[in-house]
Amino acid sequence: MERSLEIFNRLVRELLADEAQNPVAEYIPSRHLYQRLDLKLQKDGISALELEKSLKDLVFTTPRTATNAFFNQLFGGRQDKAILGDLLSVVLNNSMYTYKAAGPQIGVEKVVLREVCDMIGWGKNSDGTLAPGGSMTNFMGMLMARDAYNEKTKHEGVQQKMTVYTSIEGHYSTSKNAAFTGIGRDHVRKIATDAKGRMDNAVLRKTIQEDIANGLHPILINCTAGTTVLGAFDNLIEAKEIAKEYNIWLHVDGAYCGSVLFSAKHKHLIEGVENVDSFTLNAHKMLGTPLGCSLIVVKDKTHLHNSFSNDASYLYQTDHDEFNLGKTSIQCGRRNDALKLWVLWKSVGTNGLENIVDKQFELANTARKYVRGNSDYTDYSIDDAVSVCFNYKGIPAEEICTLLYEHSQLLVGYGSFKEDTFIRLVTINATNENEDILKFFKTMETFVAEHEALFT
Amino acid sequence: MERSLEIFNRLVRELLADEAQNPVAEYIPSRHLYQRLDLKLQKDGISALELEKSLKDLVFTTPRTATNAFFNQLFGGRQDKAILGDLLSVVLNNSMYTYKAAGPQIGVEKVVLREVCDMIGWGKNSDGTLAPGGSMTNFMGMLMARDAYNEKTKHEGVQQKMTVYTSIEGHYSTSKNAAFTGIGRDHVRKIATDAKGRMDNAVLRKTIQEDIANGLHPILINCTAGTTVLGAFDNLIEAKEIAKEYNIWLHVDGAYCGSVLFSAKHKHLIEGVENVDSFTLNAHKMLGTPLGCSLIVVKDKTHLHNSFSNDASYLYQTDHDEFNLGKTSIQCGRRNDALKLWVLWKSVGTNGLENIVDKQFELANTARKYVRGNSDYTDYSIDDAVSVCFNYKGIPAEEICTLLYEHSQLLVGYGSFKEDTFIRLVTINATNENEDILKFFKTMETFVAEHEALFT
Known part of the structure; x- marks a missing residue:
């Protein structure tokens, strides 16, 4: 176990350090996946050193769901006390x-x-x-x-x-x-x-x-x-x-x-x-x-x-x-x-869980305010929601979301309501701050400005 | 994250060291659970130090499914490479x-x-x-x-x-x-x-x-x-x-x-x-x-x-x-x-997985041979199975299994087939050795000898 725990700790520390610099992982088109990564299984085992190399490559190219550039799913971020609980669940089994x-x-x-x-x-x-x-x-x-x-x-x-x-x-x-x-x-x-x-x-x-x-x-x-x-x-x-x-x-x-x-x-x-x-x-x-x-x-x-x-x-x-x-x-x-929920709850208290929830509405309000105050955006949002829906400069939502993903800029998805299709930003990562939300918009705007040719 | 990872590492290392000495955790009757352990959730959060104390108590009193004294479920043991994979799953999320x-x-x-x-x-x-x-x-x-x-x-x-x-x-x-x-x-x-x-x-x-x-x-x-x-x-x-x-x-x-x-x-x-x-x-x-x-x-x-x-x-x-x-x-x-299976497979190869499976049949054969060669035992086993079924000295299986559990000696269960009820030893923990199986029998025999009064 000792050796495997060491590998785990090294990989996680390296990942955390890299994430701080690069919140979006290298994008690998699915058609290149098996060429880019060594996922093969074989008859004979490999050394711990080879395994660690192979794992590092896999870990580093895996979509990063905990960073300030991941808004794609109805989850995100990393409550470290909850992770502590879940890591213990794995070992206790x-x-x-x-x-x-x-x-x-x-x-x-x-x-x-x-x-x-x-x-x-x-x-x-x-x-x-x-x-x-x-x-x-x-x-x-x-x-x-x-x-x-x-x-x-x-x-x-x-x-x-x-x-x-x-x-x-x-x-x-x-x-x-x-x-x-x-x-x-x-x-x-x-x-x-x-x-x-x-x-x-x-x-x-x-x-x-x-x-x-x-x-x-x-x-x-x-x-x-x-x-x-x-x-x-x-x-x-x-x-x-x-x-x-x-x-x-x-x-x-x-x-x-x-x-x-x-x-x-x-x-x-x-x-x-x-x-x-x-x-x-x-x-x-x-x-x-x-x-x-x-x-x-x-x-x-x-x-x-x-x-x-x-x-x-x-x-x-x-x-x-x-x-x-x-x-x-x-x-x-x-x-x-x-156990993961219990450790988080025990650690931050019911008040702490309340703060986690409230933070998401605060972030959503920041996003909605930005969208509503900027004429390049079309707002499709309702109030009292941690989903913030909008379009930017009339660009089709699917196009902009896919390009941001393929260029490893941001992970965000789109959705439809009645006749409209729009980008759906979910502010569910309570470890984000208001500036992370503003950075989202900045990143998107810069990307569009620098890749005008893609959007014609 | 850093602090939580440190707590995780400390708790796991302490647990592993303790498990080597005490393969069965302290038994807490369910009626005493909430008095014995502080499981309450409260409005305010607690310090990392208090959390670690509380977690240690919980981790140490949790049934140990990976030791050489756990035969109670159709799983057991700890393949450390698989754990490495599952720990990474938690962090990658x-x-x-x-x-x-x-x-x-x-x-x-x-x-x-x-x-x-x-x-x-x-x-x-x-x-x-x-x-x-x-x-x-x-x-x-x-x-x-x-x-x-x-x-x-x-x-x-x-x-x-x-x-x-x-x-x-x-x-x-x-x-x-x-x-x-x-x-x-x-x-x-x-x-x-x-x-x-x-x-x-x-x-x-x-x-x-x-x-x-x-x-x-x-x-x-x-x-x-x-x-x-x-x-x-x-x-x-x-x-x-x-x-x-x-x-x-x-x-x-x-x-x-x-x-x-x-x-x-x-x-x-x-x-x-x-x-x-x-x-x-x-x-x-x-x-x-x-x-x-x-x-x-x-x-x-x-x-x-x-x-x-x-x-x-x-x-x-x-x-x-x-x-x-x-x-x-x-x-x-x-x-x-x-991922947990992939990391294990990648690491030990298909041959390694084969050894894991074969080991369980080998352990079962050791157990069956012991039972069949000892007149204090009644054998209910079939060949070609990693479940080994028997009774000892005519003691009802439920009685002996419950007492072994409540005295923190062994975790093993019982089962029935047609008219018979018997102890069911599962040899599914491939990290065990033949001597661990023989130790199981020794522990049970010693327990019965030393607690004669309980079995009358």
């Missing part, structure tokens, strides 16, 4: 299904989930679990909705035509999950949004009524807290009224922005969350932990047990079920994804 | 859905999957992906089987009574997954096994015929390569004949022991694997990488696309689909679980 195999790490996960439930305002009957990513926690929400609607389904299979509802701006995993659960993609109703990207609840109600009239069975309303493109928040209070009226499960996909729960200033964006049935947030997005750290919490924990518990006498051999987390997990063996 | 976000790490995953497909003997039309654990890769196998049987299912939902087949010794995730996919647990046929724990293929054929006669639709035969308790291997050649005759998808759950693929000496145990439709193996089991590293490979990659691809224009913005791995993944954002 516990599987989180039983107390016997994970010991106090079970307590780590339970404390984190309890705290989140308490912050929502839920009582003792609430609980939660972790799953590898928001698609998976949303999948769990849909399964619980399906099984709560008809508990025979898990035993006898799907026997009814069930329908689920999400906004047209909701994450694509709703469709994917509808296929997975046997509900079917055709039974996902993609509800229109208002001008600010929020689900139109009048349309939602009307669609549900039509489906019922047609003999279909509505089982799930999926609200989004932070849509993928605009970062919009659906109105949970209105959605709950509808869910209650028609007895439908209400799940909130807060994978992207559910962590506003931690912010006194911004938690009004999920007002009414205490009345929903299940709620998902990804700590690896707004809270800045490494991938993956996706939580799902449930107002009534019975549903977790109903949909996910299994007899496995060879596995659950000691301690009470409450400490054998495999009973409420979608997985069997499962890595310790809670 | 790429999401594996796009080439833009993951760059050459996409190549890492593709190379590993290609190599596994080649070893099976599959051509260019094969492919694979990673998912977080064997339950999830088996879930993917079931989904592909379901969608291949009736491609309308993913659009229109489940409309037929479908049935799936696995042995009574197969993993419980088959039932769980049947609930998830809308097939229903009641439609899982648990086929009887022969005396050595292998699915009885005559019973399988008869059951399929009955189901067809009753108007049901058989869609999946799930064979197991390494059953959870005995470590038995189903006969793939016979199963394939049946699958072919009735046009049923054949999946192999090799989560536990599919890695015999790497061993010239033992790969006969999965003879015929080249003719199955999909195959799962967990590198975090036999190959000794940290959790999780579960691969699923598919003979015809069309099925991966059919069941898992989605339009997500905001996501797939550059490069060819073949480099945007999100198109064939069950997840959206996804950590880099391939």
Whole structure:
């Protein structure tokens, strides 16, 4: 282990030093990948020295997601205490299904989930679990909705035509999950949004009524807290009224922005969350932990047990079920994804997590102000979002984003809303400062000025 | 980062030094957990010094899965090169859905999957992906089987009574997954096994015929390569004949022991694997990488696309689909679980992986020989398995395993097969030596001798 730890430490220190100078890695076109890098596997092992050389090349050419030039994904930056926790998870290598195999790490996960439930305002009957990513926690929400609607389904299979509802701006995993659960993609109703990207609840109600009239069975309303493109928040209070009226499960996909729960200033964006049935947030997005750290919490924990518990006498051999987390997990063996969040939380406190969230809105405000105050830009942003959407000098967003990527200048993506396509800058890296955001614009402007020929 | 890396290095070095002396951590009864350890989260952050103290206490009391006294799970030990790879994954923090976000790490995953497909003997039309654990890769196998049987299912939902087949010794995730996919647990046929724990293929054929006669639709035969308790291997050649005759998808759950693929000496145990439709193996089991590293490979990659691809224009913005791995993944954002296996493989070569697998059978033979040569033991083992099953002096297995755990002596579990319950020793930690196995028996015997009063 000693030698491998030394290699790890050398590589990370070299990477950190290089990142400070070069926030964007060398761009390797995918068609050149296997020529540029030695990724081959072979019959015989290689020396530690050769391995380190090969690894250094790989590490240095890997996209840098933690720097002040990475704005491409709904995650970014590096909360070092969270990394500390995740590095320890790797070395400890516990599987989180039983107390016997994970010991106090079970307590780590339970404390984190309890705290989140308490912050929502839920009582003792609430609980939660972790799953590898928001698609998976949303999948769990849909399964619980399906099984709560008809508990025979898990035993006898799907026997009814069930329908689920999400906004047209909701994450694509709703469709994917509808296929997975046997509900079917055709039974996902993609509800229109208002001008600010929020689900139109009048349309939602009307669609549900039509489906019922047609003999279909509505089982799930999926609200989004932070849509993928605009970062919009659906109105949970209105959605709950509808869910209650028609007895439908209400799940909130807060994978992207559910962590506003931690912010006194911004938690009004999920007002009414205490009345929903299940709620998902990804700590690896707004809270800045490494991938993956996706939580799902449930107002009534019975549903977790109903949909996910299994007899496995060879596995659950000691301690009470409450400490054998495999009973409420979608997985069997499962890595310790809670420790990274716990170490960060323990280290910076709830107040520190609040600061991390608030910082992102501050950075977004800086970006929006810049865009709105500069006539070279067209603004497509909504307020109260950590996605900032705009175009520059009328250049097509796809063109400028691709060229910035291929020239190793910036990693940023584009998105569409209704008729418009635009650059989408996400300010989710709370280790950035306002000047990093201004530097983003400067870098882009300079690039366009110096490469005029490319943009004609 | 610097300070957190220092803490990490100190904690790991202290842990490694302590593990060498104390292979089993202090046992904390779950009812004392919150008194014994400070797991509370609070409003204000704490100092790095306080954090390190708190973390040390947690790390030192966490079950030690890598030592020569851990035989409790279907994983164990520490392949340090794989750990190096996983530590780097944490720091690099790429999401594996796009080439833009993951760059050459996409190549890492593709190379590993290609190599596994080649070893099976599959051509260019094969492919694979990673998912977080064997339950999830088996879930993917079931989904592909379901969608291949009736491609309308993913659009229109489940409309037929479908049935799936696995042995009574197969993993419980088959039932769980049947609930998830809308097939229903009641439609899982648990086929009887022969005396050595292998699915009885005559019973399988008869059951399929009955189901067809009753108007049901058989869609999946799930064979197991390494059953959870005995470590038995189903006969793939016979199963394939049946699958072919009735046009049923054949999946192999090799989560536990599919890695015999790497061993010239033992790969006969999965003879015929080249003719199955999909195959799962967990590198975090036999190959000794940290959790999780579960691969699923598919003979015809069309099925991966059919069941898992989605339009997500905001996501797939550059490069060819073949480099945007999100198109064939069950997840959206996804950590880099391939790098740990790649670093290990690159470092020790295919020959080195073979040695890792072979070592486990060697250790198992040592254990079986000891048990069979000692009249205090009752042997329940099958040959050709890395699970070694036995009882000692007629003491109930549950009793002895629980006491060894609560006295921090050994972590080992028990299992049942037909009428018998017994201790199940898994020799999956290839960093152990034959003397570690003999020490296991010695420790248990000494414990029983010194605690006679507990066993009356």
